[in-house]
Amino acid sequence: MSEYDETTYDETDPATEDVTAEDESYSTGVPGVTVEETFDLDGDGYADSTVTADGATFVDSDGDGQADGVAYDVDGDGISDELLIDADGDGSFETAVYDTDGDGLVDTYESDTDGDGLVDQVSADTNADGYVDQVTTDTNADGLADVVATDYNADGLVDEILVDSDADGVTDTSLVDTDGDGFLDSVATEATPEGDSFQSQTGQVI
Numbered sequence: 249m250s251e252y253d254e255t256t257y258d259e260t261d262p263a264t265e266d267v268t269a270e271d272e273s274y275s276t277g278v279p280g281v282t283v284e285e286t287f288d289l290d291g292d293g294y295a296d297s298t299v300t301a302d303g304a305t306f307v308d309s310d311g312d313g314q315a316d317g318v319a320y321d322v323d324g325d326g327i328s329d330e331l332l333i334d335a336d337g338d339g340s341f342e343t344a345v346y347d348t349d350g351d352g353l354v355d356t357y358e359s360d361t362d363g364d365g366l367v368d369q370v371s372a373d374t375n376a377d378g379y380v381d382q383v384t385t386d387t388n389a390d391g392l393a394d395v396v397a398t399d400y401n402a403d404g405l406v407d408e409i410l411v412d413s414d415a416d417g418v419t420d421t422s423l424v425d426t427d428g429d430g431f432l433d434s435v436a437t438e439a440t441p442e443g444d445s446f447q448s449q450t451g452q453v454i
Contacts, residue, residue, distance in 0.1 A: 285327060289317050289335075310337075317341075327352060340365075353378060364389065377402055390415055405430040 286295040289309035296309040296316075305328060307317035316337065319328035329350065332341035342363065346356040357371040357380070368386040370393075373379060381399040386392060394412040399405060409432065411421040423432045 287317065287319070287331075289333060307331075314339075323350060325350075349376070351376060361385075362389070366391070375402060379404065388415060392417065401428065403428075403430070406432065 285305070287298060287305075287307045287309070288294065289296055289307055296307050297311065298305050298307050300306075303320065305319040305321075306315040307319060308314065309316045314337075315334075317331055317333045318341070319332075320330040321327060322329050329347040331345040331354075333343040333345060334341050335343060340363075342360040344358040344367075345354050346358070347354055348356050353373070353376060355373040355376065358367045359369045359371070360367055361369050366389070368389060370384045371380045372382045372384075374381055379402065381402060383397045384393045385395045385397075387394050392412075392415060394415060396410045397406045398408050398410075400407045405425070407425045407428070409423040410419045411423075412419055414420060420438045422436045424434045424436075425432050426434045
């Protein structure tokens with residue numbers, strides 16, 4: 249199991265400043281060719297208002313004059329590859345979104361699901377198909393991952409769940425879909441290493 253960095257998000261982030269609309273156009277290095285970067289955090293199909301200041305792009309998705317997201321261009325290529333999101337509008341950023349491989353697609357989401365200021369869930373697109381296929385969760389706030397759910401075949405259903413229930417860093421329960429039908433049908437524990445058969449009620453969706 250892997251250990252999380254204790255990432256915190258400052259509630260006094262400058263994203264609480266007023267936001268006004270501004271177009272973002274970046275040179276691609278090819279004469280006469282630019283890229284316009286847009287954001288749609290609320291998924292309504294319309295580009296959110298943005299303004300850029302001090303190397304950051306502030307995104308106002310609901311038009312209330314307060315930033316719901318702050319995007320950063322970490323590698324300096326003119327396209328944002330790190331985005332902090334305040335999804336619930338409480339003034340603090342509980343989710344950080346990253347393009348870790350620089351392909352222009354988001355592949356990692358770090359979330360503070362319990363509001364304690366620490367990352368406790370990481371969702372990742374490991375095969376660059378645009379869909380999350382692994383979710384790692386720290387359920388007991390000890391800073392260590394204790395549940396890992398993985399979709400290995402990119403069908404949107406969980407193929408394996410690994411659980412470290414006693415926080416010793418070693419998986420002690422694994423649930424597996426052995427026949428690829430979308431249902432977890434085998435369980436192995438420290439007590440029953442060979443696994444017992446069972447059938448879940450519904451397919452597990454990431």
